[in-house]
Amino acid sequence: MLIDHPKSRPHLSVIAPLYNEEDNVDPLYEALTTALDPTGMDYEMVLVDDGSKDSTLAKAIQIAQNDPRVKVVKFRRNCGQTAAMAAGIEYASGDVLVTMDGDLQNDPLDIPMFLQTIDAGYDIVVGWRFQRQDKLITRKIPSKIANWLIAKVTKVPIKDNGCSLKAYRASVIKQIPLYSEMHRFIPAMASIAAPRIAEVKARHHARRFGKSKYGLSRIYKVLLDMLVIKTLASFASSPLLWFGMLAIPLLLAGTTLLSYVFLHALLVGAPISLPIAGCGVIFLTSAFMMVCSGALGELVYNLGDMRDHEFARLTQTLRMRPAHVETQAQ
Amino acid sequence: MSERNLNRISVIIPVGRRHEALRELYDEYRAGLDAVRMPYEFVFVMDGPYRDAMAEVGALIDESQPGMTQAGMAQPNVQMVVLNRSFGESTAIMAGFERASGDIIMTLPAYHQIIAEDIPKLIAPLETKDLAQGWRWPRKGGSLERVRRSIFHGLVGRFTGMRLHDLGCGARAMKRAVLQELSLYGDQHRLLPVLANRQGFSVVEVEMRQSDRDAFKGMYKPREYAHFVLDVFTVFFLVRFTKKPLRFFGMLGASMFGIGALLVLWMVVERLAFNTSLSDRPALLLSALVVVLGLQLFALGLLAELIIFTHARHIKDYQGAEIIQYPRAELPRKAREARAEKTAAL
Numbered sequence: 076m077l078i079d080h081p082k083s084r085p086h087l088s089v090i091a092p093l094y095n096e097e098d099n100v101d102p103l104y105e106a107l108t109t110a111l112d113p114t115g116m117d118y119e120m121v122l123v124d125d126g127s128k129d130s131t132l133a134k135a136i137q138i139a140q141n142d143p144r145v146k147v148v149k150f151r152r153n154c155g156q157t158a159a160m161a162a163g164i165e166y167a168s169g170d171v172l173v174t175m176d177g178d179l180q181n182d183p184l185d186i187p188m189f190l191q192t193i194d195a196g197y198d199i200v201v202g203w204r205f206q207r208q209d210k211l212i213t214r215k216i217p218s219k220i221a222n223w224l225i226a227k228v229t230k231v232p233i234k235d236n237g238c239s240l241k242a243y244r245a246s247v248i249k250q251i252p253l254y255s256e257m258h259r260f261i262p263a264m265a266s267i268a269a270p271r272i273a274e275v276k277a278r279h280h281a282r283r284f285g286k287s288k289y290g291l292s293r294i295y296k297v298l299l300d301m302l303v304i305k306t307l308a309s310f311a312s313s314p315l316l317w318f319g320m321l322a323i324p325l326l327l328a329g330t331t332l333l334s335y336v337f338l339h340a341l342l343v344g345a346p347i348s349l350p351i352a353g354c355g356v357i358f359l360t361s362a363f364m365m366v367c368s369g370a371l372g373e374l375v376y377n378l379g380d381m382r383d384h385e386f387a388r389l390t391q392t393l394r395m396r397p398a399h400v401e402t403q404a405q
Numbered sequence: 406m407s408e409r410n411l412n413r414i415s416v417i418i419p420v421g422r423r424h425e426a427l428r429e430l431y432d433e434y435r436a437g438l439d440a441v442r443m444p445y446e447f448v449f450v451m452d453g454p455y456r457d458a459m460a461e462v463g464a465l466i467d468e469s470q471p472g473m474t475q476a477g478m479a480q481p482n483v484q485m486v487v488l489n490r491s492f493g494e495s496t497a498i499m500a501g502f503e504r505a506s507g508d509i510i511m512t513l514p515a516y517h518q519i520i521a522e523d524i525p526k527l528i529a530p531l532e533t534k535d536l537a538q539g540w541r542w543p544r545k546g547g548s549l550e551r552v553r554r555s556i557f558h559g560l561v562g563r564f565t566g567m568r569l570h571d572l573g574c575g576a577r578a579m580k581r582a583v584l585q586e587l588s589l590y591g592d593q594h595r596l597l598p599v600l601a602n603r604q605g606f607s608v609v610e611v612e613m614r615q616s617d618r619d620a621f622k623g624m625y626k627p628r629e630y631a632h633f634v635l636d637v638f639t640v641f642f643l644v645r646f647t648k649k650p651l652r653f654f655g656m657l658g659a660s661m662f663g664i665g666a667l668l669v670l671w672m673v674v675e676r677l678a679f680n681t682s683l684s685d686r687p688a689l690l691l692s693a694l695v696v697v698l699g700l701q702l703f704a705l706g707l708l709a710e711l712i713i714f715t716h717a718r719h720i721k722d723y724q725g726a727e728i729i730q731y732p733r734a735e736l737p738r739k740a741r742e743a744r745a746e747k748t749a750a751l
Contacts, residue, residue, distance in 0.1 A: 141734060
């Protein structure tokens with residue numbers, strides 16, 4: 076086994092996560108080479124084996140032995156598609172990264188078109204399966220609803236978040252944190268860095284071999300993840316403000332209840348109602364705790380490495396005096 | 406690293422409050438290790454300044470010669486690490502690991518727990534597995550103790566899907582990579598197989614005969630029971646919680662909030678329909694508490710998400726990924742032709 080850096084940096088890295096796809100590995104390689112070889116560009120393939128239990132890894136290694144452009148990333152156990160994507164992105168060395176499904180639902184022939192869109196100045200290009208080959212009730216309709224919701228909430232208007240065929244400028248995507256099941260929201264997640272996102276039509280094929288690994292049960296998770304991303308994307312840099320906003324209704328409720336009880340007692344002379352006064356105190360305490368949580372959040376943010384200036388660095392454009400002018404002056 | 410390279414053993418013995426005559430133990434362990442026919446070394450870690458044990462190990466070091474020696478020959482290398490206060494067994498193991506040079510790391514208890522002749526049984530599975538955990542069997546001890554054990558391991562099994570039998574056994578053997586990736590602290594040594602399995606290492610349990618002197622001395626103290634409960638909690642949180650805290654806290658918080666909202670609704674209905682005065686209903690307090698608790702739990706979940714988000718670059722889901730590439734392989738013919746065409750065109 077050799078771990079070595081290739082001498083030249085390839086322009087394009089194609090990343091494909093594989094989990095129990097023994098029947099798809101060879102066709103995938105075939106399809107990719109058929110699509111990309113004629114373009115004559117310099118590319119590499121990153122095949123991530125997500126702890127498959129069948130012969131996927133062996134087949135991938137066999138391909139790598141016969142082609143120096145193929146990198147196989149091997150996981151010890153199944154870590155999930157997001158982790159596989161994240162690992163692929165980390166170990167890819169190209170300037171442009173293309174991710175795709177390992178099961179040939181995406182068509183590698185679309186890749187050159189994606190690259191052109193990147194070259195046109197976009198940071199992220201998202202595929203849209205405009206003629207989706209899936210079951211209507213269990214796949215297409217839930218996905219429509221989910222995409223509509225994701226677009227509404229995250230304000231990143233993408234019609235098809237579930238399409239794995241995406242192209243990224245490496246410098247942008249390598250800065251985006253990917254964990255849990257975030258791979259469906261990479262564009263939303265990346266929106267923290269305010270990249271230029273384009274959506275292009277991509278061909279979609281029905282699965283030829285193997286089984287799909289997703290079901291309806293993921294909707295609840297998707298919705299919660301989305302909520303998290305929305306919150307994090309908009310408020311990660313100012314937790315005190317955000318928790319403070321949560322505290323306001325509590326503060327209002329608490330003060331209203333307490334002033335009602337005391338004014339009632341003062342003006343009418345009625346006895347102070349213990350339950351109502353107690354409620355007021357509870358709400359006020361909770362408001363106080365919220366603000367404390369916010370302060371804790373500030374601390375966490377300050378110690379972390381997701382600070383705004385890191386993202387700012389990604390999006391800024393540099394203009395400075397060319398270096399050779401100075402050397403000439405000397 | 407090929408399996409054949411696994412040929413040096415470092416034995417780490419964390420010496421805590423419970424320890425017996427170390428020289429006798431050392432001789433027994435050595436007899437067991439000699440049967441493995443691999444060179445080995447000992448690292449004793451004093452988890453606190455135990456004068457008697459330090460003197461004993463000091464004498465062993467004086468007799469020993471530096472360097473790994475072949476099985477059955479002379480004295481093996483013995484080292485001692487002394488921690489100035491008691492940090493707990495996990496930290497002691499990690500301190501010993503820093504000194505250990507073997508490819509196989511073995512931990513053995515500082516008292517008679519297992520019969521040392523069974524040590525080769527613990528090393529053998531490492532040909533194919535990453536960690537072998539000792540399992541004292543047949544086991545001594547009363548029925549109450551047996552019930553406690555089966556509840557504990559049953560819960561651990563429920564959360565992790567791993568059926569383990571004796572997490573309390575201090576005899577384990579593992580490949581070096583296991584401890585390199587896990588950094589143990591607190592009470593985690595007992596959960597080592599669970600943690601290793603979560604990192605994708607293969608784990609196997611090995612039956613070992615229990616020493617006659619590993620007598621169960623009556624009842625456990627309440628504090629020890631608390632430890633078992635905490636262990637179960639740790640496992641639960643590790644499995645259910647680490648990467649998606651809001652799912653856990655959000656669920657809990659939302660259900661609390663829901664219950665509280667229902668209570669409030671019920672009281673509002675009663676107030677409006679039956680004119681029951683709110684001012685002398687203690688249930689009002691309860692509902693406010695539950696609603697607020699729900700909100701706070703949700704806020705905690707968000708805070709936890711924020712922690713993970715801002716530290717995501719250090720928390721990788723895929724530790725120990727291995728890259729396989731053959732940069733010197735020959736380019737396939739099709740690609741060569743395409744490239745040649747391209748250069749010809751230029």
